[in-house]
Amino acid sequence: MKECIISFIGGGNMARCLIGGLIANGFPANKIRVADPNSETLNSLAAGYSVNIYQDNVAAIKDADVVVLAVKPQQMQSVVRSLGTHWKPECLLISIAAGIRLNAISRWLAHADAAIVRTMPNTPSLVQAGATALFANSHTRHDQRELAEGIMRAVGLAIWLDDEQHMDAVTALSGSGPAYFFLVMEAMESAAKRLGLDENTARMLCLETAFGAAKMALESGDNAATLRQKVTSPGGTTERAIHELQDGGLTGLFENAMVAAALRSRELADQLGQDHEQ
Incomplete structure (x- = not known):
């Protein structure tokens, strides 16, 4: 090379x-x-x-x-x-x-x-x-x-x-994916500030939590569902939060969002692939 x-x-x-x-x-x-x-x-x-x-x-x-x-x-x-x-x-x-x-x-x-x-x-x-x-x-x-x-x-x-x-699926997952995580981080920071944390504390804790979760996922042989289960104690705070997210339709929202992104990727490819007049 x-x-x-x-x-x-x-x-x-x-x-x-x-x-x-x-x-x-x-x-x-x-x-x-x-x-x-x-x-x-x-x-x-x-x-x-x-x-x-x-x-x-x-x-x-x-x-x-x-x-x-x-x-x-x-x-x-x-x-x-x-x-x-x-x-x-x-x-x-x-x-x-x-x-x-x-x-x-x-x-x-x-x-x-x-x-x-x-x-x-x-x-x-x-x-x-x-x-x-x-x-x-x-x-x-x-x-x-x-x-x-x-x-x-x-x-x-x-x-x-x-x-x-x-x-098209890659575009919807890893191409657009960073923005999804930024949106989740934005929402978490906003909620933390409403719970009383100052902006800098909320931001730093959110960033390090996102980094730590990604590092755990990369270094572990477990899939995301197993990792989530391992950090979700029965009857605890995390379980309560996860139930709220699932009851709110989070999984379906992500699927709908990624399908929309993939469809848009296909549309753009069709448009960009057309020949211009020479």
């Missing part, structure tokens, strides 16, 4: 996060290229990571082994089309743009046999605690899959999917 050249098209937050993670894991900075139209973004990346910077996408991908598309979904079609005539057949393309399906990327690139990996990282990747799902097309070699996984593992967990349609 350390011998390959990785070119990032787009130097925003997620690209910066991946670059930082790669370098922290020992990947040589002089093997990383970044192209972005914003000179301030490029200068910041060069100063922070000593990577090679470009304002021309085509120049950035010359002789690259991997091209990571880190642009907004709405920009994907024009960017991919502009790279097509300069594409090297053995190059691996990795997309981190939400909602863009592999068939659309392949069509815009105009290389039917191009190796493409679609990924869905989430925002905790910004603090190297991400969860990323990956799906590769049939033209992606085993070593290219390993390369894609290695890049995404630089910012957290990486899991392969066996069906691209599952990306």
Whole structure:
């Protein structure tokens, strides 16, 4: 992996996060290229990571082994089309743009046999605690899959999917999931303040409780239901609180919310995958 050249098209937050993670894991900075139209973004990346910077996408991908598309979904079609005539057949393309399906990327690139990996990282990747799902097309070699996984593992967990349609469920779970936890934390802090705690105390206790619960779940072999049962004493305070949440339909609300998110993900993929007039 350390011998390959990785070119990032787009130097925003997620690209910066991946670059930082790669370098922290020992990947040589002089093997990383970044192209972005914003000179301030490029200068910041060069100063922070000593990577090679470009304002021309085509120049950035010359002789690259991997091209990571880190642009907004709405920009994907024009960017991919502009790279097509300069594409090297053995190059691996990795997309981190939400909602863009592999068939659309392949069509815009105009290389039917191009190796493409679609990924869905989430925002905790910004603090190297991400969860990323990956799906590769049939033209992606085993070593290219390993390369894609290695890049995404630089910012957290990486899991392969066996069906691209599952990306909608991933979007609803890990993609949108951080916001669900933030909402729960927001509600808990608000309730704690109404019970008399000051804002800072409520916030710090909530944050540490969320962190501790996640750490327990990660380090335990038990599933979430078993962990919940273990900390719920019969007739105690936790049991009373859990009954209130369940009686209020919490489980059904979460299911409805995630179904809605998955449906919206599918709708956006349909919209974003449409060809623009050339």
